[in-house]
Amino acid sequence: MAIRVTQRNMYGSMINNMQNSLAAYMESTMQGSTQKRINRPSDDPAGAFRVLTTRNQIQNTDQYKTNVETAKGWLQLADNVVATQTSNILTELKELAEQASTDTYTAEQRSIMAEKARQLFGSLLNLGNTEFNGNSIFAGHRYDSNAFEESLAVTSWDENWAEAANEGAFTIEGSSKSTIMVQFTSDGTVGDNDLTYRWSADGGKTWTEGTLAANADPAVESFTIEANGVTLTVPRGLQTSAADVDAGPGAKNGTLLYIRPSAVYQGDDNNPPPQIHIMGGQTGLEASATGNFGKDVLVRFDTETDLSTAGNEFTYSYSTDGGNNWVTAKGTTTGGDTLRVTIPGGYMDLDTTGATGPIPAGTQIMVHPDRADLNFEIMEDTYVSVNNVGMEIFGGYYQGKPALSTDQNVFELAGEFIAYLECDNRDGCAQVLAKLDKTCMPYVEAQAAKIGAKENRVETVYDILDFRKLDQQEVLSNVEDIDLTELLTNLTRQQMTYSMVLQSSSMIMQLNLSNFL
Numbered sequence: 001m002a003i004r005v006t007q008r009n010m011y012g013s014m015i016n017n018m019q020n021s022l023a024a025y026m027e028s029t030m031q032g033s034t035q036k037r038i039n040r041p042s043d044d045p046a047g048a049f050r051v052l053t054t055r056n057q058i059q060n061t062d063q064y065k066t067n068v069e070t071a072k073g074w075l076q077l078a079d080n081v082v083a084t085q086t087s088n089i090l091t092e093l094k095e096l097a098e099q100a101s102t103d104t105y106t107a108e109q110r111s112i113m114a115e116k117a118r119q120l121f122g123s124l125l126n127l128g129n130t131e132f133n134g135n136s137i138f139a140g141h142r143y144d145s146n147a148f149e150e151s152l153a154v155t156s157w158d159e160n161w162a163e164a165a166n167e168g169a170f171t172i173e174g175s176s177k178s179t180i181m182v183q184f185t186s187d188g189t190v191g192d193n194d195l196t197y198r199w200s201a202d203g204g205k206t207w208t209e210g211t212l213a214a215n216a217d218p219a220v221e222s223f224t225i226e227a228n229g230v231t232l233t234v235p236r237g238l239q240t241s242a243a244d245v246d247a248g249p250g251a252k253n254g255t256l257l258y259i260r261p262s263a264v265y266q267g268d269d270n271n272p273p274p275q276i277h278i279m280g281g282q283t284g285l286e287a288s289a290t291g292n293f294g295k296d297v298l299v300r301f302d303t304e305t306d307l308s309t310a311g312n313e314f315t316y317s318y319s320t321d322g323g324n325n326w327v328t329a330k331g332t333t334t335g336g337d338t339l340r341v342t343i344p345g346g347y348m349d350l351d352t353t354g355a356t357g358p359i360p361a362g363t364q365i366m367v368h369p370d371r372a373d374l375n376f377e378i379m380e381d382t383y384v385s386v387n388n389v390g391m392e393i394f395g396g397y398y399q400g401k402p403a404l405s406t407d408q409n410v411f412e413l414a415g416e417f418i419a420y421l422e423c424d425n426r427d428g429c430a431q432v433l434a435k436l437d438k439t440c441m442p443y444v445e446a447q448a449a450k451i452g453a454k455e456n457r458v459e460t461v462y463d464i465l466d467f468r469k470l471d472q473q474e475v476l477s478n479v480e481d482i483d484l485t486e487l488l489t490n491l492t493r494q495q496m497t498y499s500m501v502l503q504s505s506s507m508i509m510q511l512n513l514s515n516f517l
Helices: 006-036 043-102 107-128 159-166 408-423 426-480 482-508
Strands: 148-156 171-173 178-186 193-201 208-212 224-229 230-235 256-265 277-278 284-289 295-303 310-319 326-335 338-343 347-351 366-367 375-377 382-385
Touching: 043 107, 043 375, 043 408, 043 426, 107 148, 107 256, 148 171, 148 284, 148 408, 171 375, 178 224, 178 366, 193 224, 208 224, 230 256, 256 408, 277 284, 295 338, 326 338, 375 426, 382 426
Parallel strands: none
Antiparallel strands: 148 256, 171 230, 178 193, 178 256, 193 208, 224 230, 277 366, 284 347, 295 310, 295 366, 310 326, 338 347, 375 382
């Protein structure tokens, strides 16, 4: 069968060949200019998906590296403050205490040492309030304000008064530039007897007399001592021992108090009460939780639960992943409109005393821990806390009580040392020296080691992220980048093909019937 080839068919075929050759040539030219094999999803749909996924992974890695760099800044500064600067100050205090605890130094010389000790105390206060990018690194999650504030505290060698001070039984108002000694000169009980005392703000050189009046009204639970513009409030019932005035103001001579410098922690501790959110419960239902919760805990009552009587069986479930997975448990009510149920990390107490009816089935209660940690995500689901609870390192006072034992409490030891120096108490200086050497300095070194361990961890993670990024970039390059040798070969071949198409097309279009006659 004869097939007629028209001019139109030849022209159409020629144009198609020319466009296909040109398109292939332009595609290779684009790949050469971008150095990418995939420039649009249609080039390789599966490869384009891998490119987008890998680029997202690289972006995540870059963000983790940024987080690690920020975390390193926080931790390196904290490490320098605790391991180096604080340790250096404690070493200076120890050297002063070694001198002051010997008999070769006079009261005037100890007074000069006291001036230096006060400067070192101020340096400790500044270190406790160190900031990184405007944030206090030792204030827990209250990093928008100073971690510590200078204040006054009481030291006494009278065991009853010392125990009361440790329990937060005293409050102090006012300020003083020097240690105030308060010495009772009569025996008795605070509140029951009129007690005489004397106070001195110059190390015992001069004294001012005072009286702590009795009050038979049992509703009056506290009494105030006025000394040099400072008001000391003490509780009823403390026993006093009269001092032998002629024997001088020795530390063990009667009930003697030192009102001296201290620091109050303004930040948060690392285990505040968790927040409780009740969803679907009856009116008046109250709940609280106690324990160490690392994450949110969701509690659900699966059956109606009446707490008013004992012996009612009930079923409840808890979830630590936002309700995706539940663990079911059973319990029995104990009566009295109260109930304690065990949950991961601790327990939850419920009270329906003022509630309207039993706890309905389906009631959910969220336990949300409110922690002081400022966490940075340094890898997938891996976090590191970069801030510190300053009272766990420097001590001071927190919620009216010493934050650490006196042996470990940096601010308390420094404050007591100032008091003993200003009041010429050699035995007190020797006591501070022993505490610094045996307990306080090793404790601070241990705290510095904890910070250093975190610092080493984030540095290791940074190296891991560097290697991970290199691997991800290599994967991306293998999928996306062009093979330059192959590209040049293709370009040469496609350029020749396109030129031959143009030449053959030009020759064909010039043919007519006269060429075959």
